[in-house]
Amino acid sequence: MSILGTVTEPVLLLDEKKCRNNIQRMADKARRNNIRLRPHFKTHQSRQIAEWFREAGINCITVSSLRMATFFAEQGWNDITVAFPVNTLEHERINRLARNLVLNLMVADLEAARLLSATVRYPVQVWIKVDSGSRRTGVLPEDHKTVDSILEVINSSAHLSFKGFLTHAGQSYNCRSRDEIMNVHRKTVTLMTDLAGRYRSAFPGLEISTGDTPTCSVAEDFTMVDEIRPGNFVFYDLTQALVTSCEKRDIAVAVACPVVARHADRNEIILYGGGIHFSKESLDPGNGKKIFGELVRMSDNGWSEPLEGCYVSKLSQEHGTLKVTDEVFSQISVGEVVAILPVHSCMTANLLAGYITLSGKRFEYFDGKKEYYM
């Protein structure tokens, strides 16, 4: 019997083999290039999946919040980068972490650097966040004045030290071919190398850290880069497949959804599985359709590639609408459970808040948001 036979509510299925393969492939690539893989753990937020990274030789990690850093510190991870513009309101948490482990923080703003310097009491390594083209945040690479001012703040602090320049080339998510991704990769590396070159005489040990899953998945050559921080690759998803970072067969998670109604007049199947399970992210594969997930067929040891023409076309809070072909419509009954590949696995894992592996192991998900209110 497939794992679906044990499922009664929307849950996140995890294919351990695919996941471990994704981890191993990235770890091997980093090793071949002699660079540090500092995987982003915000995607999985799982104590147990973290151990699969440890088994692949990983010993330093990236997270997206100080609370998440605290969680993984408790699991024995002792070299952590928080790859989000430092939130100095959490200075108490920063100091607790910095006292106990190698803490690397990211600064995207001069005022934030000043506030950090004013509150930090233990050693912290500082990355300057560079905007390499995504225009989300970070110092523009031509803005040497701001870089200089941030470096002045770092240099005059007893606890801060400059680690290097960090970027996340999020514009790679707009790519639709490996050539386009390689173009983003080359431009990003050139821009980061030029910037680092300007400061290398003053800071001979400075490093370059890049991070997005598309360039890390597609590029083979990481000359001039010291560290990569991809996260999503641990699971991949339909967005990454569209971007050409992965094949759909690499996707390591699927949402199991009970079937609660069928509408023969429009070949639609109503799933227990909505925006609070998948997230409301959608993708348009170029044909004007909005896609919130794709149907796969379960077998005893995993799932198939997506079934042609069968996709989640609408989501409300708890309902999902699965559009299917005539043939598939006749094969799916109310009371069974189907499996859907997600559009954005980070968001879906955050919402489903745990995993069931194909062999039935249950993994918890961290997400410390409830802690705020206790």
Added chain:
Amino acid sequence: MSILGTVTEPVLLLDEKKCRNNIQRMADKARRNNIRLRPHFKTHQSRQIAEWFREAGINCITVSSLRMATFFAEQGWNDITVAFPVNTLEHERINRLARNLVLNLMVADLEAARLLSATVRYPVQVWIKVDSGSRRTGVLPEDHKTVDSILEVINSSAHLSFKGFLTHAGQSYNCRSRDEIMNVHRKTVTLMTDLAGRYRSAFPGLEISTGDTPTCSVAEDFTMVDEIRPGNFVFYDLTQALVTSCEKRDIAVAVACPVVARHADRNEIILYGGGIHFSKESLDPGNGKKIFGELVRMSDNGWSEPLEGCYVSKLSQEHGTLKVTDEVFSQISVGEVVAILPVHSCMTANLLAGYITLSGKRFEYFDGKKEYYM
């Protein structure tokens, strides 16, 4: 000092006065119409807010999952409707609930009715879900054959009894004026009354239940309706304001977000607050802009109406981009906390998973998803 002075991470602020006013207004309207208000608790999922409903005289509720029903049953609620197509895979939970309280389930499919009948061992009242125009799910009102077949299943069961016809006129969310909402309301009531009329001689006690927040907020006359089940009105949000269900000053929740970076070249402020806090729902108020939230100004006893031209224009996983005017840009600093009205309060509450009231009370949020993996 405003409550923002105590906030260090993204949290959901709750204005108790606005929230209690929203509850009272709907309770008064139901009382004037001599109909039952069975509020949908999926929006707030809070033990404490539930008590505010109790204080307003409410004693029966709606939820969206059997797990949520179980949670509120433990808080002493003993007349509960699960307004989601019955998921018969959870028959054990159904039977546990049905043994202990008045359980009302919703059937949208003949096969689901059969599966329910085959597994139920305690009295359950069954609503037939009618699709009154949203085309999400439910029996089409002209499909008397399916209604008859479902009624046959109910009648031949020792435990099931027919409660009536239930609908959710979700198409009201496409409205942009109170006239349009009234039009949806009148059409829905007519359609439900006609259908009920056909079955009233066989089932003299059958009821009509309607539910969406827009029609329940705008309509004043509920003749022929027995029960209303709105949920979102407890908080409202920017979507409801756009639909004209409420004024922006009625919105009872706001997301508090630390400011982590500023970009003077483009009047953008980077917030700690992204898709995992707000959800990725956006709205387009008709000018082609995507809006994920609107900035308000906090005072000692609440927040202002949204500041003209200041809105969240982009969200990634943890980052929010707040576009502001020149004037507002100069007034907001890194290291402070700003408050943002959400686009869809149900989704935002689900993600932020708790509340802090303006007087500093902390309320937990249910969301049983983590329980799956324990």
